[in-house]
Structures are given as structure tokens and as C-alpha cells.
Amino acid sequence: MEIARRQLGENTRAVHLPPPPDPAQRPVGTPVHRTASFAFGSAAEYAAVLNDQVPGYSYSRIDNPTVDAFARAVAALEGANLSRWPAAQGFASGMAAISGVLMAFLRTGAHVVCSAAVYGGTYSLLHTLLSRFGVETSFVDIADLEAVRAAMRPATRIVYAETIANPTTAVPDLRKLADLAHNTGALLVVDSTLAPPVICRPLEHGADLVIHSATKYIGGHSDVTGGVVTGQIELISQIRSVRVDTGGSLSPDDAFLLRRGLETLPVRVRRQSATASVFAATLARHPAVLRVDYPGLGTHPQHELARRLFDAGPEGVRFGAIVTVTPFGGREAGMAFVDKLRLASVATSLGGTRTLVSHVPSTTHRQLDDRALAAAGIDPGAVRFSIGLEDSEDLISDAYVALESLGRP
Ligand SMILES: *Cc1c(COP(=O)(O)O)cnc(C)c1O
Secondary structure, three states, X not given: OOOOHHHOOHXXXXXXXXXXXXXXXXXXXXXXXXXXXXXXXXXXXXXXXXXXXXXXXXXXXXXXXXXXXXXXXXXXXXXXXXXXXXXXEEEOOHHXXXXXXXXXXOOOOOEXXXXXOOOHHHHHHHHHHHHHHOOEEEEEOOOOHHHHHHHOOOOEXXXXXXOOOOOOOOOOOHXXXXXXXXXXOOEEEEEOOOOOOOOOOHHHHOOOEEEEEOOOOOXXXXXXXXXXXXXXXXXXXXXXXXXXXXXXXXXXXXXXXXXXXXXXXXXXXXXXXXXXXXHHHHHHOOXXXXXXXXXXXXXXXXXXXXXHHOOEEXXXXXXOOEEEXXXXXXXXXXXXXXXXXXXXXXXXXXXXXXXXXXXXXXXXXXXXXXXXXXXXXXXXXXXXXXXXXXXXXXXXXXXXXXXXXXXXX
């Protein structure tokens, strides 16, 4: 229905500007579809899209092309099946993705077996919030398969693991966890935030779903929050329904930044892993250091397993950027160590271009009391480094100067 434009008033003409061109040439960069709504050709088309009878976009909380472009890209890197839609789901944060997955598959009476060293927010979600809805969780050492087996119940719906635990850097045997989960009809859900697809692809080792806080390595520049989940296609549709109903959807602008981050992910992770390996090995030799946790160290309890699970390049196996350094002297020494560092920023988050550092028990794991900390294998003095793109010599000398100032144990 064409209306003659020149008969319209100035306000109407201003609001009804000609639409942007729909180029025949494919853009090299990712177009940002910054729109809340999409216009339909007819009432019937609108109804058909809303009812998922034909593919299409209606409203950006429900689906958005830029968000889909990001989520599909993660699905491709994780080796998920792209043949049907939706292959993956983008979320406003890692916690939105995790809560979307848990709400999709848990109901009153359900049981979860979860890593005791799990991310603090996930611990709080399961322990404090979902318990109010009658979901019970057993927190176990997920690297101890006997402990996992003993915790399994007929009502267990989810076994929840992290590829590299934060900050202990424990690595679970994903294949064996998948077998244990599947024997009871449970799903293996893996938060692989600390091991993005250029380190590990959990779906190839039997996981049903893989989740990322895209805020970390995927965004990679500490300037955006987001989350993503991919895996078995039948499961992704159920997660999408929860996302649409709870509303933790990713914005198109943030999806643009996250998709751009993916393009440099391998380059960044390779360099971060190489620097972290040298950093960990050097700090482990310092006399003020009680222990260093890093999967790349020969002393790490799952070093051999990590070598099998993780990708290698010409530079060697990639063990990631997270190194946990515990000085002698407990909580006080840990906090003093952090305060003496000059290059590393004292800040939350990880996986970005700049080295970040935190005293674990007072920050990321503050939700865990002393008993829960001990059960998770976290020392009161634990200091977590997320190694960035700086020169390794500079980071090592910064840490050495800080350690020297702590005095001898
Ligand atoms: C940061 C993080 C989360 C939470 O992600 P947000 O984007 O901050 O919501 C979940 N799991 C792990 C392992 C994380 O490091």
C-alpha cells in the first residue's frame, strides 16, 4: 500500500524514512541489527514467525540476527551441529546462560552433581536460589570419579563441571564424566569459560552442552559481558524457550563485539598460554611460594589428562591463562602479594588482554565459607592471575618484586 510521500506531514515523513538498503554483497564485518522489532509483510507472516512455523525475526528479546551470528560462530568453533536452527543461544552474561540451562532441565525434586570448585555465582545459584525451588545439589570433587559416582542418584538430571576449575585449575576427565552422567540418564553440562574452543571442545569428549561466559576469553578485551551455550540441538530449543521467557537476551551491540573477539581468539590464547606456562614455572621456584596451580606444570595432578584433552599448536599444548599462586603466610600474605603488584590490575574477570589479579577467598569465592573453601581445595592465601598479552619478562619481574617484599617464610 503506497502512500504518496509528498502529501504527508514533516513528522510523519521523519518517522517513516526510507528503509536502509539490503545489500546484495555480503558484508565482511558483522552488521549490527540494532532494532527492537522487525516489520512483517502481513498479519499472517507475523503470526507464523511468532509461532515458529517459519523462520524469521519479530522482536530482539526473542531472536536477533547479530546475536544469532555470534552464537552460530561459537557453535561452529565448538564443533556443534549447524544443520538445524537454533545451534546455539546468546545470553546477556555467563550467569544468564548458566541459569537458562539449569532452569531448562531442572524441576522440583531434581538433583544435580556439581563440582565443589565451581564458579562462585553458579555455587550461589544452585546452593541458595534453586534449592528454594526444591532442587538439591551435591558438591563433589569433580576430578574424583568415585566421588561423582557415589553422589549420583536416580533423580540426578545434570552433572555440572568446568573444563578448568577456577582457581584450583583442576581438570576433570570429561569422557568418563559423560559416561557416568549418561548411565543415569543425566546430562553432562560443561562450563568451558576457562578453556575456550582453541583449548578444548567438550562436545567432542561427550558433553551434551557447553557454556561460556563470553565476557572472558571470547570478548577478550574486558569491555563487554555476554554468555553463550551450544550443544545438542534438541536441548538448545528448550534453552531458547527459557531465555525468551526470562529475558536474559544478549544485545546486538555486545554480540558484535563478541563475534569480533572470536576472530583473534586463537592468536590471543596461544600467546597467553605460552606466557602463562613460563610465568607458572618461574614462580613455582620462588622460595616465598607455597604452591602454583597450573595444568601445564608437570606437578599438576591432571597434567597428563590435560595434555590429552587440550589442543596443541607449534608452540606446544595450550593450558590457558589462569595461574594460581599461593604464597606462604595465608590470607594476609595473599592480600599483601596482590597489593604489591604494579603491572597486574587488581580486578575481576579473566581472559582479557591485560593481566588481572585477585585474592580468591575475599573476591570471586567470597560466597564459600571456610569449610566450602577447604572442600574446593582453595588455600586462604590463593592469588589468581589471568595472564594477558604483556611481555612475560615484565610480568615475572613484577611478581618477583612483590614476592620479595613479603619477606621469607
Ligand atoms: C565469569 C564466569 C562466569 C559468569 O559469567 P558472567 O559473564 O560474569 O555472568 C561463569 N563461569 C565461569 C567459569 C566464569 O569465569
